[in-house]
Amino acid sequence: MKKKHVLILFTVLALSVTSVMKLVPVSKVAASSILGGNNESILDKLTPTPEPGKSDKNEKDDSNVLGEKDSLSTNMTDSLTDLMNNLLSRVGDEEYSLLTKVLSQTDDDLIEDDSDTDDGDKDKEEKASISRVVYIGDSRTEGLRDVNSDSKNTFICLSSMGYDWMMSTAFPQAESYASSGTAFVILMGVNDLYHQNSYISAINQKAAEWKKKGAVVYFASVGPVQNDPYTSNSEIESFNRALKNGLSSDVGYIDLYGELNKSGYQTVDGTHYTNAVSKNIISFIGQQVALGGSGNSDPYATDGNKVWWCRNNKEMALLEYKVSDWTKFSGLDVNLRADTKIEAKLSDEIKKYEEELEAAAKEYGFEAYVELFKALAEQRHYDGKKGDIFNMSKTSLNPDPKKTLSRADSIKIAAELFADCIDAYSKMGEPHMPPQPTDTEALKSILQAFEFESDGFVDYCEGKYTLEKAEEYAKKKSGNTKRTDEAEIQQKGPWDFKDQKYPDKVLQFYFVQVSQTGGGGSFGFSLPSEALSDKEFMNMYNEISKYVQGNYPYVFGGSSPETSFDCSGFVCWVINHCGNGWNVDRTTANGLLSYCAEVKKEDAKPGDLIFFQGTYAEPGASHVGIVVGNNHFAHFGNPGKISDYTESYWVEHFLAIGRLNMKSATSAKSSD
Structure with missing residues (x-):
């Protein structure tokens, strides 16, 4: 395991142990053995110690704690394990340094004072209590209905339906269930992915109405397909991303797509899931609804960036906040607050x-x-x-x-x-x-x-x-x-x-002001002001930004969105499709070097190409990207991303900065 992953694992596991210690009395010696080594001093910092002469106001009889909290303890541990595995499997090189900063942040304002009364916690638990779950969907939801055995679940669904049916039939039928204790789960979209803006508007409006009646609303992301002739997973991912970004805080977002990709799934015809998978979906959604209850995109959120918590889960809630509501790690598919201003x-x-x-x-x-x-x-x-x-x-x-x-x-x-x-x-x-x-x-x-x-x-x-x-x-x-x-x-x-x-x-x-300091489509850097007024570069940047958000993997020889890209295929695609009227052959990094005039590294400007050598056994230029400003470049590592070329790896392999000579490119093309 990489050193950086060990650090993340330790951070998450330490918080995990702390959460469990809140529920079950665990000796520091035992906890130390779990963490490995003598970590008593670390645990001293993680677990508060009552002042001399004062008892811990959260202290209860051990038998009561074990009896009352065992289920919650198990759920929390499972959730933390899932989160930890998610981090370790998906975080990439570029996100590590920022992730460690996030995990080291403290935000005491988000953690309410332990002096809250038990009645307050009881109120929150009652608020989160769900007695009925109403599923609204199409033929996939019919599959859930057919395997359902829980009387708490109600289904409003019809095969082959989409947005129009949801508005004309499903929502009116659902009105009678809109009351306190009801959670609506909307599983729509696979039949009409192009209606994403209409779905966003309609669901936001209905969620606001039903919230006033005491109900909560969730949107479960459209699940993946297998060899469906009419729908691709890239289309589904785009739809889900739009809904996740566009839905209001009144709508909880359940990542069904991510869950199925993680846990595995089978279909009977490319689109519809087997009975076993459908049962797993009902179980997963039920767990997500049980965790939430507030109707917000974060299952622990109430409003804004506050974290829903009780004294037994506050470490996990804070960790969830830090990871999911800070910035966008492309490898984590986590969305951030939009700073790009229109x-x-x-x-x-x-x-x-x-x-x-x-x-x-x-x-x-x-x-x-x-x-x-x-x-x-x-x-x-x-x-x-x-x-x-x-x-x-x-x-x-x-x-x-x-x-x-x-x-x-x-x-x-x-x-x-x-x-x-x-x-x-x-x-x-x-x-x-x-x-x-x-x-x-x-x-x-x-x-x-x-x-x-x-x-x-x-x-x-x-x-x-x-x-x-x-x-x-x-x-x-x-x-x-x-x-x-x-x-x-x-x-x-x-x-x-x-x-x-x-x-x-x-x-x-x-006016579009692209401020890359942490926002919806941002990548953790700032575009220089001169770039914003450079029409040709902004054309390039608009094309670049479609493929460097972690949604396209590196594919050797790839040269289009359909195949995905390798490094030179990506650069050629941007040059030829950015709308500047340029054209180069599909070529290698070395081939792209021939289209450029070399400039000094300190004179690099947005739109220049940057070349590296020795990244693998290829003479000359072995890797290429596009400079986007402030020492950053867009390129296809794995996946497509934006990186800092002053980092030691890129400094070690740096070859040249090349300024595109498109007159040369055009004449070379015409002479072929």
Whole structure:
């Protein structure tokens, strides 16, 4: 076992022993033998000692402790063991130093004072008591129903169903169960993964409503498939990630996907699980619901970052908090607070209507893009025009062209069109997923489709806006009619149909501030300010960020998202698909070196390539990545990740910094 893993193991095990010692009187000698060696001084620090002359207020008769707490002790030990195994099996090199910092943090404010009365603990336990679990799902949930033997469980499920059925049938049926003591577990999505934004909005809204009635709501992540011809696990992972990030604190997140991958599973047809697996799923979900009860994403959370605890589990609760609510370790698949800031720059006029715009975004399921929707309103409105703020009255979408739309109707029509354009993008290609709100190049196709008043343009340009594609589309729609006014041509394009140069006119009001200091899509470093204003690099970075969040493994010879990547395959893919119009052959690290002019290491800037030697038996450059700033580079180790090239390993193997000469690359390509 690696030294670093021993350190993590010791830290977790030490806290584990401390938790168990709270439940069962264990002598320090015995505990020392468990830890190995003479650790009495460590245990002295971990376990509080009553002051002289005072008794420990938590002290009880040993027989009572053993009788009352044995079950809880076992559950805690099992949970800690699972957590420890998870850490040891999944943490990678890049996360270790940060992980040790997290485990060494103290946050006494999160641990309530031991002077809380037993009545207080009793109240919390009663609050967490669940007498009924209502499962809402599709045919996989029917499989759970068919093997269920627990009268506490109720099932609302129907084969082949998705979002529309959930809204029209399942939720209305579930209303009668919404009361104190009920936990709803939603297992939807495998039949319509592209509806992720709609699911997020609907589940958040329903959870808030049912919370007022005393019920709690959980979302169980979509489980994996085996050779399903219609659905891939990468699509499922993307859906689960979106739900986990988008669901509110009123919704508990149960990682069923991770549990099945860890414990193993079998299907009968690629999608539906065997009876044995279905029984395990019911047991696992039941355990998660029993642990929770608060309805938050962390089973120990109440609100914000506070930890739900009783005096018997506070060490475990604090450890859970430190590991799961600090930052994103790519190897752990743990999400963090989002620091990447997206903001629409709005006039005072449009600011008056922000609440209405946000309500529409929530209603139509595109809350992740609400700032872009606001930017659209800013671009389309006329000063002092309080009614039709999206200027939709003169569009083909106005049901009565003779009338000017009200503000409510203007927002409604705009929201419907905007949602359709996002949905069209989500359904394209493999995997089906919407664009990242930070990916302004991908958003351009949605904005242009909005201007053309048809989501069909998204399909037409295959989700990649170019002026040429917009002009081709406009030419067809105009019936080959050209504009004659030179100023209008310069402003909107040559064909007499809408504005073919529309996206940038909206994006001037849409600002993405990528602050890599600990947030949703961050990697533990800060992009330098000059990088944020470098359009070509930000195009590269938007492409890079899709593949370096621990979701793509290293595959020798891999050169696309379908196969995953090796180091040179990843760099070639980014260069060719970032939207800068560049093109290089699929080549090796040495081959990429030939496209570059060497620069000094201290002169490296974001977008440069960085080369290493001797990482394996390959002469010359054996590894390559892309510099992203502040001594960090994106590369495919295992998995794709962002690393610090001032670390000793990379310093030892450093070869060169190369600045891409794309003119050279283009001419080399054309001469082949």
